[in-house]
Amino acid sequence: MNQRARILLSILGIVLVLLPAFAGNYAISVATLILYFAFVGQAWNVMMGFAGQLSLGHSLYVGVGAYVAAAMFVNLGIAPWAGIWVAILVCMAMGAAIGFLAFRFGISGVYFALLTIAFAEFTRIGFDHLQWTGGSGGLFLKVAQREQMDLFNFRGPPAMYYYSILALTAGALALCSWLLKSRAGYYWQAIREDEEAAQALGINTFRYKMIAVLISSAMTAVSGVFFAFYYNNLFPEQIFHISRSIEIILGPIIGGIGTLFGPILGAFVLTMLADGITEVLAHFGVEVPGIKQVFYGVVLLVVVMFLPHGIWPTLAKKIGVAK
């Protein structure tokens, strides 16, 4: 990171920390959403961007993380600070199962992606029938009084959620930047580029792919816990749905797969775009069903066509922070 990058990152950090002081609740909710997608995008990026393992079923870890912590809270009265560890462990176990099946039996590429979708799908169906978590009817957390901050039970005003997800996103950025400079980071990139050559250089590719999956699933589990306590209601049909998995991966793809800042930038661009389109359409009184998705799709198409490596690599060069 050069000096300019350090300065810009500090400015961004300060702006984000001070944001609740001058922004209203709506702006904070948008910022929270952006940071949420930045965090979970970063988590996905560890697997795909760093290690080259395409997961199209990351909603699995969001959902399981959310359900585990929320069900423990609602049914057993266990605070999320304890539940989150269980959520992480359960998600890592599921990641390990998928990874083991795939990597031990040489399932890779699109077939690996299909396997991740399959797991997310049958977990969804399983939760539809799991009465302990409310089945398909959903699981609801009591909406607490917004003004009171109850940090222990993770209930409180929007700013509390905002600062939590901000801290998580900053932590994820720091973690990923450290990982990329570590031996594991180099090994992942080698595996991503050419697995056979990586193995010939002494890399236990099975072990390092498993590590990527475990880290990614653990991080995504944390985002799931946040999701549960922020939105307060969980439905298997929604949280495990493949469209959720796609939503997660769009940020890093648009921002720049494998880059540190891509997931953050992508989350910002996409969320602002979705909200912007809604605003503009409302302003002109356009009420055509599905028009928002069409605009959204067109923008994605344009970015993919003209910036196939995402926005960040090009932007980084323009503002002089690329290396």
Place this chain on the structure above:
Amino acid sequence: MTALLEVREISKAFRGLKAVSNAGFEVPQGGLVALIGPNGAGKTTCFNMIAGVFKPDSGEILFQGNRIDGKRPDEICVAGIGRTFQIVKPFAGLSVLDNVIVGAFNRTKRLSDASKAASDILDKLGLGPKRDLPASSLTLPDRKRLEVARALATRPTLLLLDEVMAGLRPTECDQMVEVFRDLNAKDGLTILLIEHVMRAVMALAQHIVVLHHGEIIAQGTPQHVVRDPAVLECYLGEETEV
């Protein structure tokens, strides 16, 4: 001299096609051995069995006295055998230096150490000025050098070279020969190479093993092998006049 690598009667068939049958040879510690033969003779299959890509159907491979046949490629690399690929496999998205750092991490956990070791090797192979370029931008001769640099970075005791001279111009080939001779003489690196370019084989090898249809038809010193009637008949006759 004791044998660093002992290949004992290994065989490998692919769906009934015998790629290698009962091939046995030795590579002495500090030696420079060439494995030659016409296309399809089973040279690369032999290599892949030593490097752990394939498990031999029968026979044994011993490295420093220990069985290595059937081990995974990464275990074999850690044990001290580095290899290059005939069809080069650079990590295209990474810089030249990062490519070699990946190899250097085989012997250290610290990025600073790996980076230093990688830089030294790049300088030795003349790739120093190109260290920050993406590997995808290299020309074929440079990719071949990168392939060697990456394998060397794992700090092997035995280096397996799979046709690294192919596609190089004679002067580039001579430079490569010089590098390997140097590594063998000064660093004591043992080298086993597959090579079609006889210019390089004759300049480098102390011992030549000739494979034909998966079987070893001759082995010995270069002078001995090039006079062997069986070798001349199948393969070397016209090549030696180059």
